[in-house]
Amino acid sequence: MTAQNTGRRRFLGGLLAAGVFPKPTWADVGAPAFLSAAAKPDGSSVLCGVGANLQVLFELPLPARGHAAAAHPTRPEAVAFARRPGTFAVVIDCTTGTQRATLCAPHGRHFYGHGAFSSDGSLLFTTENDYEAGQGRIGVWDTLQGYKRIDEWASGGVGPHDVKRLPNSETLVVANGGIETHPDSGRTKLNIATMAPNLAYIAGGAVVERVQLAAELHRNSIRHLAVGVGGQVAFGMQWQGSGPLKTLVGVHLQGAEVQLLEAPTQALRAMQGYVGSIAFTPDAKAIAVTSPRGGVVQLYDAKMQGQLETFAMPDVCGIAAVGETLTVSSGNGEMRHLLGSTRLLRRLTELRWDNHLVPVA
Amino acid sequence: MRYFAYVLALLVTPLSAQADSHNALIEGIVEAHILPGFEALATQSQALSKAAEESCDPASDTLRQAYGRAFDAWVSVSHLRFGPTEVNDRAFALAFWPDSRGVTPRALAGLLSEQDPIASSVTDYAQVSIAARGFYALEFLLYDDRLMTAGEAGYHCTLVQTISADIALTSKHILEGWQSGYAVTMLTPSPDGVYQTDKEVLQTLFKSLATGLEFTADTRLGRPLGSFDRPRPTRAEARRSGRSSRHVMLSLEALSSLAAHLAEGDKALSGKLEAAFERAQSQLADLNDPVFAGVSNPQSRLKIEIVQQGIAAIRTIVRDEMGPALGVAAGFNALDGD
Structure with a gap:
């Protein structure tokens, strides 16, 4: 028996004694600050709940490599998604460590690894590939009927990756990365020459706004999103072209013009054309992006005042704002606070933290 | 003083020697x-x-x-x-x-x-x-x-x-x-150049080997293979001119040559790579199926899948052994590409 399990058992015992079982909330599971998929040393995959102090609170097995997860807005329930082109997503009860439901992508679809809940948590939305048509879809699942699939919408583009819900709204924002893939040919990109990424807003099942960048940026795949309290959408890109790169980060407010954030050549170069994750800082004044390829975290002023700071951390990818700090994670097993009074806090585990840290509401 | 200089030379030589050998x-x-x-x-x-x-x-x-x-x-x-x-x-x-x-x-x-x-x-x-x-x-x-x-x-x-x-x-x-x-x-890498160091150049060459292998396995073979339930012979590359299998062979020859260069000086690795390439190439030659028409037949399909697995074996050697040997291994997340 691992220390983890003992911890959980003791913890569950505590819950029983406290008699809080009827309607558990996130605070009951030892209040994880975020979730992250990881690979264990033996190669198996897990989903972990991690506290703000970077302590791993629970570790639940996944059938294969995960990517991101979505935390239910109220219940201690999370959905962990398979890495593309996976077809499973697992609904996990974080109080008991059991699987509540399994979502299987319908025939002809696979997940991209991201999802978002409606504000009341009754619906789950997933980014999916309709790979015969080469078109992105948003799968709609009813959480009150045991995560039954009830609908499907067009994502407004090809290769939808991240999806987020705007604050105080049911509108979804989708990063249509623009890259067509087909599971028969693995992760090979089929349309680099003609790719056309966009940012799409979806309300009531319909695309209500679509934002495309200038033609010369058509190979900048819009991949990851962070939303600010005022509805600002920050997006991180992955450059599929060659030659000089202008930008990897942009900000957009629905109905307004898109703003691309600039950085000095050397700073951009350090990112190696690749943003792995993106987050607003807790004060929303800056946008942080990670690049595992470059082994750096960079902060940009959210009001277009340029690139502010660069932190080095090998294989860094996951990032999330929690409390007054930014937490980052790496494939080498490290988690670290980047800002504020706890910025020296770091913890090294034997887990390889996968791409994303998902904050729990 | 003289002793100190000697120690310094010892300390410095391996690094510059490695740099020279990378440049060569x-x-x-x-x-x-x-x-x-x-x-x-x-x-x-x-x-x-x-x-x-x-x-x-x-x-x-x-x-x-x-x-x-x-x-x-x-x-x-x-x-x-x-x-x-x-x-x-x-x-x-x-x-x-x-x-x-x-x-x-x-x-x-x-x-x-x-x-x-x-x-x-x-x-x-x-x-x-x-x-x-x-x-x-x-x-x-x-x-x-x-x-x-x-x-x-x-x-x-x-x-x-x-x-x-x-x-x-x-x-x-x-x-x-x-x-x-x-x-x-x-x-000639330089601070203002496209490449700042020899290592960045090597990384590009290494990546073209890795990506080339991936493209040949997943696309040149993967597209016609489709899935067992739905093979896609009409997706074979250049099938109209009967060149599908030839392209796999030509690309393996070219990639084998690049791999041999990159593994130069490491006898064990070179030998391993050479054997793995030869195996995949001879399996491909034995198919005698210019346009991979065999993907639709379970028995011949298996043989095409074996060629694909042979390339996967090369990819594993390249990723797990050549990458670290060249000092260009990518991390868990850096490799991910999502």
């Missing part, structure tokens, strides 16, 4: 692998253009042979996707494949039915959709049952000649790009 490695690859490959492409493409001028008849043996030699030359450098091939989308202009949405035949049919005058000038032709340019477009005009006879004969002839001339021009530009600067760019 890069020089060897540029001189013996890259430049000859693009020279062959330029020469054979020029010969193709000349053959098309002499006879634009799709059934002409001379034209088809010239086409085959030029296409061979392309496939042998198709993994070198950096620098001059990426300027102005030259590589895509030579090779728009896979064409998952069938844009190439549609674009060609449009040009043929409208007799679009853009085909009368090589320089203008660079403006058409890249799906209508390059070797894969030309294959439709030379080998596709419908498109080889479609449209008005004179216009069809012009289109064959213009696409051939466009291929020759693009190939010439790539070679010039290498000769006039990019070879030097790779050999």
